[in-house]
Amino acid sequence: MDAWYASGAVAGWVVIAFVVVVLGVSVWAVTRLFPGAREDERSALDARLLAGELDADTYRRVLDDHTERPHGSRTS
Secondary structure (H helix, E strand, C coil), X not given: CCHHHHHHHHHHHHHHHHHHXXXXXXXXXXXXXXXXXXXXXXXXXXXXXXXXXXXXXXXXXXXXXXXXXXXXXXXX
């Protein structure tokens, strides 16, 4: 086995390991930054409806607004 081939194989595994680590850290960071905000908003909305702070029409309208488009986007 030639020396250049052996070092190339090791370098290939290092690159693969680096990519796996970067992807893993990225997924971990996204899940930590956005831990199910949609479910929290929905439960807060449900609590306000049960407490009588919202009527049924307002509840449906707000719920539809939050489920129709991605969080944070605005359309005019």
